[in-house]
Amino acid sequence: MDTRLLSSFLTVLRVGGITAAAAELGFVQSTVTAHIQALERLVGTPLxxxxxxxxxxxxAGSLLAEHAQRILDLEERMLTELTATAAEPTGPVRVCAPESVCAYRLAPLLPEVRTRFPDVSLSLFPADTRTALTALADRRxxxxxxxxxSVRPPGVDLVDLGGQRLSLVAAATTGLPRRRPITPAELADADVLLLEKGCSYSDELGALIAATDPTTAPPRFGGIETLKRCVAAGLGVTLLPTPRVTDELAAALVVELRTPAGRARQDPWLAAPSTRWRSPAVQAVHAILHETVPSVP
Incomplete structure (x- = not known):
């Protein structure tokens, strides 16, 4: 069997249509249609x-999808083992993470990966939790x-990388209380600024505001640096990882408020498919992330 047929089939299932699958795979629509038809002739039933x-x-299509994932994983393992050198890990490794994690915690590790494993090609792309789990399941x-x-997803191994403190910050001229935890009602009355959806701590803060005042819709921003500048300019308050606002706090551009109970930490996790074979390159990068990410501020 041509495994390209299976790859096309799984892509069609993931994106929900033949036209979208063709665009993603770089084929014309008729090629993907032909792949599906070839599979249906082979198994003798509609998929x-x-x-x-x-x-x-x-x-039948759902059953085939389960087997197809295993077949493609086995093909990937076979090709990697046959082409990889015995001495050093080699090949591509694809890592996804929230944008802020890519920028602040993963980017500094790229030189170390390149130095220790020059034949490993590491690529990063931003993804929230739901997108990341889908990308792992789809082998992307x-x-x-x-x-x-929020849940322990099936088929995924999780490694706790240790929590990191969060800081609720406002402009130095804020009139909000600093010596006691700010209440959800006070937050709802303040101008709260959030990062884009998919950032867990911003989403939780947004949910807290919505539960207190459903009519409030805090604005969202695409990057931490923009958000910090807006806060320093007095446009509102926000919740960010403490290491990301250390300089601003030291320069008295912003001040730290006491957060509502239970919202002062974020917990990063390293995730990998539990049933998929990990190439030597993936194992090497997994080890570096496990060892190094917790120490990156």
Whole structure:
């Protein structure tokens, strides 16, 4: 069997349509259609139900998807073992994480990976928890860093990398209380600024505001640096990892407020598929992240 047929089939299931799958794979639509038809002739039964919103797997399609994942994993392992040198890890490793983690905690590790494993090609791309779990399941990522996963997802190994303190900060001229924890009502009355959806600590702060005042919709920003400048300018308060605001606190551009109970830490986790074979390159990068990420401020 041509495993490209299986790859096309899984992509169609993931994106929910043949046209979108063709665009992602770089094929014309007729090629992906031909791949699906070839699979259906091979197994002797329809694999997809077509409907106006796209496609969904039939019962046979769902069963094939489970086997296809294992077959593609085995193919990847075979090719890696046959082409990798015995002495050093080699090949691509794809890591996804929230944008702030990519920028502040992963980017500083790239030189170390390059120095220790020059034949490993490490790529990073931003993803929130849901996107990261999907990328791991779809084999588009080998490892993921996530912040405070709300559930223990099946089929994923999680390593706790240790918590990091969060700081609720406001402009130095703020009139909000500093000597006691600020209340949810006070936060709802203040101008709270959040990072983009998918940032766990910002999302939790947003949920706290919404529960206190459902009419409030705090604005969201695309980056920590922009957010810090807005806070320093007196536009509102925000919650950020403490190491990210150390300089601003030292320069008295912002002041730290006492957070509501239970919202002063973030917990990063290193995630990897539990059933997929890990190449030597993936194992090497996993070890570096496990050892080094907790020490990166």
């Amino acid at each position: 997809l139900d077509r409907h106006p919103g796209g496609v969904s797997p039939t019962r 990522a080998d490892l993921a860093l996530m912040l405070e996963p």
